[in-house]
Amino acid sequence: MTKSVDEQLAENEAAISAVETRGQRFTIKDREVWRADLKALDERQQRLERKVERAKAGGIRVQRIVPL
Secondary structure, X not given: OOXXXXXXXXXXXXXXXXXXXXXXXXXXXXEEEEOOOHHHHHHHHHHHHHHHHHHHOOOXXXXXXXXX
């Protein structure tokens, strides 16, 4: 089932928090494990926030249509 934008935003914020508090990579025995890319998470955060703002404003508005 598809998650709402608010749920996606909350998950993204949790992922950003995990990267910031625990670091972006860590080592277990001889393996190096990477968490999600912080830059990509930040970009996704901005997109989701724009979607939330757009939804609060009533959606996308068309101001002018030029006939061809």
